[in-house]
Amino acid sequence: MEPPVTPDAEPGLSLVIAVLNEAENVAAVTADCLSQLAGVGPFEIVFVDDGSTDGTAQVILDLAARHPEIRLVAHDRCCGKSQAVRTGVMAARAPWVGTLDGDGQNTPGDLGDMLALAPGCRRPPSAGGRRAGATG
Secondary structure (H helix, E strand, O other): OOOOOOOOOOOOEEEEEEEOOOOOOHHHHHHHHHHHOOOOOOEEEEEEEEOOOOOHHHHHHHHHHHOOOEEEEEEOOOOOHHHHHHHHHHHOOOOEEEEEEOOOOOOOHHHHHHHHOHHHOOOOOOOOOOOOOOOO
16 A cells, blocks of 8 residues: 655645635545545645635644645635636646545545556646646
């Protein structure tokens, strides 16, 4: 089992999670992600706070203090889910990016299976255009 991403390890997978007023859910979502992705190799979880007013960003910062694979990107106002996902994809550091809702209704469990298929692909897919620094 490979460790999650650390400052010295580049992630192979970035999981982007857009959140808006999900302070009550982000800890459970994070625990599920950490558990489900533990065997996929280095990864990062990029939370995008889309202008929450309920303390969501602080909860994520508290989680990030304990889990170095967690990053927070924050909008200063609500820009909508599509923009939040785009912000997260643009901030992602890995060649493979998955997205997940922040309310806990979906599980990250399938991402490991999909990532296992990745070596057979010629290049990572893109969502919503070319990522900064992408080639090809």
